[in-house]
Amino acid sequence: MDWGMQNRLNKLIQKDGKAFFLPIDHGYFQGPTRCLEKPAETIKPLIQYADALMLTRGVLRNCVDPAIDKPFVMRVSGAVSVVGEDLANESLVTSINEIIRLNASAVSMSVFVGTKYENKSLTNLSKLVDQCENYGIPVMAVCAVGKELEKREARYLALAARIAAELGARVVKTYYCAERFEKVVDGCPVPVVIAGGPKADTQREVFDFVYDGIQKGAIGVNLGRNIWQTEHPVASIRAIRAIIHDAFTAKEAEDLYNQIITGKTQQ
Numbered sequence: 001m002d003w004g005m006q007n008r009l010n011k012l013i014q015k016d017g018k019a020f021f022l023p024i025d026h027g028y029f030q031g032p033t034r035c036l037e038k039p040a041e042t043i044k045p046l047i048q049y050a051d052a053l054m055l056t057r058g059v060l061r062n063c064v065d066p067a068i069d070k071p072f073v074m075r076v077s078g079a080v081s082v083v084g085e086d087l088a089n090e091s092l093v094t095s096i097n098e099i100i101r102l103n104a105s106a107v108s109m110s111v112f113v114g115t116k117y118e119n120k121s122l123t124n125l126s127k128l129v130d131q132c133e134n135y136g137i138p139v140m141a142v143c144a145v146g147k148e149l150e151k152r153e154a155r156y157l158a159l160a161a162r163i164a165a166e167l168g169a170r171v172v173k174t175y176y177c178a179e180r181f182e183k184v185v186d187g188c189p190v191p192v193v194i195a196g197g198p199k200a201d202t203q204r205e206v207f208d209f210v211y212d213g214i215q216k217g218a219i220g221v222n223l224g225r226n227i228w229q230t231e232h233p234v235a236s237i238r239a240i241r242a243i244i245h246d247a248f249t250a251k252e253a254e255d256l257y258n259q260i261i262t263g264k265t266q267q
Ligand code: R5P
Pocket: 023, 024, 025, 026, 054, 142, 195, 196, 197, 198, 222, 223, 224, 225, 226
């Protein structure tokens, strides 16, 4: 692997082989998402516990201090909205010049396997890989399911993840599924990170799926709403970090979370 590519991946995937990305890119199709109305305020107490941010160029330029000591994964697909016709009809919205100018450690874009726009999004992925590989910039494919949350099952996720890797993604982001998640990871020849999805009913649910996903081979998470939309975002991010980087079980993470929110462990 070329030095530049390896160096960028090393910034994102830590020495223990694990990775914890904090996504704040939701506004690109949802507008001012709850608890993300002012991204700078949302990330302020959280950023120290994440390995990298995931965001668009607009939020990067306007809401993130260039002196920040964290790498970022830049979302470069979009041009759709929740009130538009079809969320799967994304285009590539950021040029390779911008990606280099803004110093992204990686870029990400969504692929929509099994939709009317499957071919378009997969062709976009291939084009982006071609451009980014020229400059040693890794592409993370986001295996999106749009509004069809029932697609979060192993057969579909394994198919989408493998196709994304075959087309050249260096990292694949996919949803977790309770049954046979190992099928998704085992069938994908590049590292897999888990997306969070809509806010869960309890924090323990989140700790459970993060723990199980890691046990089954995921290298980490790209998890947003189940951190910054929760009642205790700092406790939440610290507990999740402990599962990823300190080998905590879900129960140990829950204990840490409870200690933090009751003030028994320093905030
Ligand atoms: C979609 O809006 C983005 O790609 C998010 O980065 C991704 O869905 C992960 O965020 P969350 O954990 O909130 O689902």
